[in-house]
Amino acid sequence: MAEGFVLKNARIWFKKKDAAKYISHLDLSRCMGRVLRICRIPVWYTEGFNPRVYMTFAMPLSLGISGERECMDIRLTEEFPFQEIQSRMNGHLPLGMQVLEVSEPICKFDQIQWAQYHYEWKAEDGSLLLHQLQELFSREAVIVSKHTKKGEKDFDIKPYFSPGSFDLQSSGLLAGVVTLPCSVSGSVNPGLLQDALKSCCGMEVLADVCRQKLLTKDFAEIR
Amino acid sequence: MYPKDVEKLLLKVQKPGRYVGGEINSVIKNKEEVRVRFAFCFPDTYEIGMSHLGLKILYGAMNQVPDFWCERVFAPWVDMEELMIENEIPLYALESGDPVKDFDIIGFTLQYELSYSNILNMLKLAGVPVKSCDRHDLFNLVVAGGPCACNPEPLADFVDLFFLGDGEEVDLEVMRLYQRCKEQGIKKQEFLHLASQIEGVYVPSLYEVSYREDGTIRSYTPKDGAPATVKKRIMMDLDQTYYPDYMVVPNIDIVHDRISEEVLRGCIRGCRFCQAGFLYRPFREKSIETIDAQCKALCESTGYDEISLASLSTSDYSRLNELIDKLHCWTVEKKVSLSLPSLRVDGFSPELMDRINSVRKSGLTFAPEAGSQRMRDVINKNVTEEELLHTVAVAFRAGWTKIKLYFMIGLPTETMEDIDAILKLGQKVVDAFYQEKDRPGGKGVEVTLSAAAFVPKPFTPFQWFGQDSMETLRKKQHALKDHIPSKRMTVNYHDAKTSYLEAVFARGDRRLGDVLELALERGIHFDGWESCFDFEKWMSLFEELGIDPDFYCARHREFSEVLPWDHLDYGIKKEFLERECRRAFEGKTTPNCREKCSGCGAACYGGGLCVEKRADLV
Ligand code: SF4
Numbered sequence: 001m002a003e004g005f006v007l008k009n010a011r012i013w014f015k016k017k018d019a020a021k022y023i024s025h026l027d028l029s030r031c032m033g034r035v036l037r038i039c040r041i042p043v044w045y046t047e048g049f050n051p052r053v054y055m056t057f058a059m060p061l062s063l064g065i066s067g068e069r070e071c072m073d074i075r076l077t078e079e080f081p082f083q084e085i086q087s088r089m090n091g092h093l094p095l096g097m098q099v100l101e102v103s104e105p106i107c108k109f110d111q112i113q114w115a116q117y118h119y120e121w122k123a124e125d126g127s128l129l130l131h132q133l134q135e136l137f138s139r140e141a142v143i144v145s146k147h148t149k150k151g152e153k154d155f156d157i158k159p160y161f162s163p164g165s166f167d168l169q170s171s172g173l174l175a176g177v178v179t180l181p182c183s184v185s186g187s188v189n190p191g192l193l194q195d196a197l198k199s200c201c202g203m204e205v206l207a208d209v210c211r212q213k214l215l216t217k218d219f220a221e222i223r
Numbered sequence: 224m225y226p227k228d229v230e231k232l233l234l235k236v237q238k239p240g241r242y243v244g245g246e247i248n249s250v251i252k253n254k255e256e257v258r259v260r261f262a263f264c265f266p267d268t269y270e271i272g273m274s275h276l277g278l279k280i281l282y283g284a285m286n287q288v289p290d291f292w293c294e295r296v297f298a299p300w301v302d303m304e305e306l307m308i309e310n311e312i313p314l315y316a317l318e319s320g321d322p323v324k325d326f327d328i329i330g331f332t333l334q335y336e337l338s339y340s341n342i343l344n345m346l347k348l349a350g351v352p353v354k355s356c357d358r359h360d361l362f363n364l365v366v367a368g369g370p371c372a373c374n375p376e377p378l379a380d381f382v383d384l385f386f387l388g389d390g391e392e393v394d395l396e397v398m399r400l401y402q403r404c405k406e407q408g409i410k411k412q413e414f415l416h417l418a419s420q421i422e423g424v425y426v427p428s429l430y431e432v433s434y435r436e437d438g439t440i441r442s443y444t445p446k447d448g449a450p451a452t453v454k455k456r457i458m459m460d461l462d463q464t465y466y467p468d469y470m471v472v473p474n475i476d477i478v479h480d481r482i483s484e485e486v487l488r489g490c491i492r493g494c495r496f497c498q499a500g501f502l503y504r505p506f507r508e509k510s511i512e513t514i515d516a517q518c519k520a521l522c523e524s525t526g527y528d529e530i531s532l533a534s535l536s537t538s539d540y541s542r543l544n545e546l547i548d549k550l551h552c553w554t555v556e557k558k559v560s561l562s563l564p565s566l567r568v569d570g571f572s573p574e575l576m577d578r579i580n581s582v583r584k585s586g587l588t589f590a591p592e593a594g595s596q597r598m599r600d601v602i603n604k605n606v607t608e609e610e611l612l613h614t615v616a617v618a619f620r621a622g623w624t625k626i627k628l629y630f631m632i633g634l635p636t637e638t639m640e641d642i643d644a645i646l647k648l649g650q651k652v653v654d655a656f657y658q659e660k661d662r663p664g665g666k667g668v669e670v671t672l673s674a675a676a677f678v679p680k681p682f683t684p685f686q687w688f689g690q691d692s693m694e695t696l697r698k699k700q701h702a703l704k705d706h707i708p709s710k711r712m713t714v715n716y717h718d719a720k721t722s723y724l725e726a727v728f729a730r731g732d733r734r735l736g737d738v739l740e741l742a743l744e745r746g747i748h749f750d751g752w753e754s755c756f757d758f759e760k761w762m763s764l765f766e767e768l769g770i771d772p773d774f775y776c777a778r779h780r781e782f783s784e785v786l787p788w789d790h791l792d793y794g795i796k797k798e799f800l801e802r803e804c805r806r807a808f809e810g811k812t813t814p815n816c817r818e819k820c821s822g823c824g825a826a827c828y829g830g831g832l833c834v835e836k837r838a839d840l841v
Contacts, residue, residue: 018245019243022233027474030476033528038523096245
């Protein structure tokens, strides 16, 4: 570490799409650690027997869901231009990933309360699917089973989703935006809607789901 | 990249990251600009294939050439395979996402016999005719290399040509020849003839085999000017041999997720059961400077924080301490740790352990291979009980409490006493712990004895030996399991059935091709995986075809018998193997190559340890 330098936090904003959406959260942190090393960014390591590149991620992203603007924090051990971090990393990321910006962190990650997801349903007949969703959500409750640490649990997703979020596009596809709880104290997985279609209606519909933004309790984008 | 249609399958399978490519350092070229496309197929899952060093070396070597593009292909796991078939998606390569059937050359690496069924299955998934004779044009050429190519006969009907020995040069030569022939419109047959003239290339269709009435081989007759014996290729100067300065860094966790730096090739030891120890002779070391430079380059390009100093026996590197000193000059600061893949009983010291990081205090593994000294002499494993007990005592003093010992059962001349000696040796290790005054406190010692069934392999002194029957092996396994003398000890072993099938194919001949073909038809694959391996199904194939598997695995051969690999030359003289075999049965050991040359024949390559001055020879 450069003498007298106080560790400086840097927030890396990145995209994680296409092939990269199949990188699990654990693998992502391994991968980012290596990329930072390849790029020779002067990062701070955790102390102890097994030093690791210090990284914290905002919110884990489920396997198969894209991230439009994800973020992670690192600590720099010396003055290093943010622009340089971005350009170096962009030459060495797995396909589907890109650093969008590096900034000084303003919010804390525990301020995140919500996430905004964009859905694009891959059903050929969008209007039929919309109809199905309307029927599903006219029920008293929409119960799916949810993986928890204590095993499978029944969970009612009705309060979180509404068919009104989706519109028919000119392409005939159904698409729209849904905002869901997403915080350290608990999140709703956007994939549960597909699970509900499958378990309640027997419909297996593929959807491109992309997390667009992470939001604070006032629905402001975190910075 | 992956084909578009695959998207809808990916969330339905385990570990979709296996099927998408796009990893750091994967090589993407413009297919319009390359002349020869090579699909490097590893006949097992992504995690296993990506851990394999040979793939990384040859991937780099081929892609260095602007005209060539080598891409990776792995066997899709059963869940994905089923969906691919259902959705009519042919096997594809991870770099371009293009179907394997679009590739000029389809290459397989032969690491273990139990992957043969996967090779045929991958060709089928690719939509490529599995038999060489059904691929008429000079396209979709199927090639294979790796250790099992030393007896490739069971695959002779399916593979157009085999690479024997080190692949760094010969693979490229064949690709260049292919390119020339393709551009000049030369026919496949003529290409194969030309290829057979390259040292290290074996074209099975250019050899006619005749059999005797008793089913043994009468002769191999070369046709079309093919050489009577095919010599393996060898890279004598490892400092001058291509080694990649990058490796593809997987996005998902794999078996060996670290840099592998090969520090030497070959082995000085001459353990009589070990095929690799003979195939890769002579012993050749890389210089410290080369290793150091290669490690640096690999760390810079991959971001890995661990380097494994890989080889058959890294503790035999002549200047290991000096090497580690040199690497420590920069690895410590860069927070890169070093590891050794295996440890010799006599190569262990706490000082060494302090300097390499991989072996956690929890467990140490050694391979005495046999329980009694008599048995160890037979297999030429020159380790004494005293050395082992000394080593474990040192380890206990230094804080280790878990010891795993590897053994083989079913070795030539083995008796039940030798089996019993395995348990006795285990007990002595337990006792050594409690006799040690400075032993670590806590839960006490744990000793695991792991007993693998011996499989006789070609190009070893035991290549004539008939494997123990499954019944005998099971008896020996039970003798171990039922008489464990201490609660501190556990015994592990594998089902004898896999070793049986492995032994059939290891020393099989061309007639086994029919079995493999029928196995493909019956949907047999992933035999190396317990969840897929179906022994009874295999046995029914042999029966149906009237082929006796015992002929291949259980039969003792005469020294005079023509073996299916006799026309392949790995530099080891058959007379030497015979001499070693006789010595084994007499219980006589043979010194290692560093102590004394035993004249195996590998000195014909004129390099490595064979030509070095030994202290006692000056
Ligand atoms: S020729 Fe001698 S030194 Fe060389 S590998 Fe053979 S036995 Fe060892």
